[in-house]
Amino acid sequence: MTFQNILADLKAKKYAPLYLLHGEESFFIDQITDYIEDHVLSEAEKGFNQTILYGKETDFITIVNSAKRYPMMAEYQVIIIKEAQSLDWNRDASVSVLNSYLENPLNSTILVFDYKHGKFDKRKKTYKLFQSKGVALEANKLYDNQVAGWITDYCKKASYRIQPEAAALMAEYLGSDLSKIVNEIEKIFLNTKSDKEISTDDIQKNIGISKDFNVFELNKALGYKNIFKANQIVDYFIANPKSNPPPLVFGSLTTYFVKVLRYHYSPDKNRNSLAKVIGVSLNFVDEYVAAGRNYSKWKVFQIIHLLREYDMKSKGVDNPSNLTGPLLRELVYKILH
Incomplete structure (x- = not known):
């Protein structure tokens, strides 16, 4: 059962x-x-x-x-x-x-x-x-790609609506610990009327996750090759390292580009088929289509290799200074160029 x-x-x-x-x-x-x-x-x-x-x-x-x-x-x-x-x-x-x-x-x-x-x-x-x-x-614990949908369903059962971007943002930052997620959702419920859709503004106000400068927005900026926005976010991350720890950032970037790789390997480029293959809702398919056009299959392989290399460097491997700020700036430059 x-x-x-x-x-x-x-x-x-x-x-x-x-x-x-x-x-x-x-x-x-x-x-x-x-x-x-x-x-x-x-x-x-x-x-x-x-x-x-x-x-x-x-x-x-x-x-x-x-x-x-x-x-x-x-x-x-x-x-x-x-x-x-x-x-x-x-x-x-x-x-x-x-x-x-x-x-x-x-x-x-x-x-x-x-x-x-x-x-x-x-x-x-x-x-x-x-x-x-x-x-x-x-x-069983949920897979990472199931968490945003679970958050949406939880809100719906409580007679609330939540924007897909807001659910994805929560999933990205809170992980798959459902007890932790529910505690944060309940905070939002206390401060939000049920007839109002929960937005990224509500996430920022009640949970403290920046709606403009987060790993979700960094992925999006890289996907669309928005160089100015990507560098803005990197600057914010460097200034606020505790809010955006390196394991979270590198893990999120790796997950994102693995999904872009799935786009390249999908034989059917129909939006519904892509949503299933990539493991995202239809709301986000266009972003991955854009990323797939901006980055060739071989460039994505190179990026995933870079992410593994820089993740190790952020942990001190071949990087005695262990300064993650310059590493992140360097990595984002190599991804975009």
């Missing part, structure tokens, strides 16, 4: 007796756990029927004994095991106690395991029991 399916079932009060929530993306795990913790039982019912345990402080016998109890003056009892990855899953004797319960779980108990920062071993009998008797969700 997907995250959306599980959440929809929970909101419809369709509860499973078992939940195994595992994977690298803690945001999805927390969202489901928080919903169960906050909504399945009323405040009056929680006192006797809701138990929160932690993997480092409990064991399978305690968990199973708790799960076998019947609810008091409520339809369900809820047991949530947080940090479940800290349980001793390698002790067969202990795990067999859990497996015996998983084979025949009580329908009046909702047992939730939060297994974070890694994937549960799907070869184990325990995993197969969670799958067959309850719900198992693998919460």
Whole structure:
């Protein structure tokens, strides 16, 4: 089941007796756990029927004994095991106690395991029991090219609209940590009316990312070969190194020119086809078409090689001074000329 399916079932009060929530993306795990913790039982019912345990402080016998109890003056009892990855899953004797319960779980108990920062071993009998008797969700991190679309969908579900440029800017600077992204989005929601489209101005005002001088705009300036704008942005980066750290800048430039290379290798230059091949929304296709015309396939190969070379130099390789400002200025000159 997907995250959306599980959440929809929970909101419809369709509860499973078992939940195994595992994977690298803690945001999805927390969202489901928080919903169960906050909504399945009323405040009056929680006192006797809701138990929160932690993997480092409990064991399978305690968990199973708790799960076998019947609810008091409520339809369900809820047991949530947080940090479940800290349980001793390698002790067969202990795990067999859990497996015996998983084979025949009580329908009046909702047992939730939060297994974070890694994937549960799907070869184990325990995993197969969670799958067959309850719900198992693998919460994977989003790929970088999925983040902007996720931000757009998140805003839409909250009855807000966001400009594609603003979503892309957030994705570029905040990365793929969804909890961090949501915290920043919520700041914007607090200061923006829902009938107003969230713009790059709102991003700058509420998050502090410059709407004119950022890696997103540097990519665009290079793509269109706007020499004046590109150098303006480089000057800003050199003056504000903490806001634009070299790993972010070099990483973003590399990603950008790899996408330009995809344009060159796409046999179909139709805008819809290009959007899929490049991995961007239709709003940005024209920019990559322009970049593809401004930089030949072989020039793009050369640029990607330069980016790797200068990224290493920014880390001190063959560059004892480790001054990234002059390096960035030199790199941008070589890209444009």
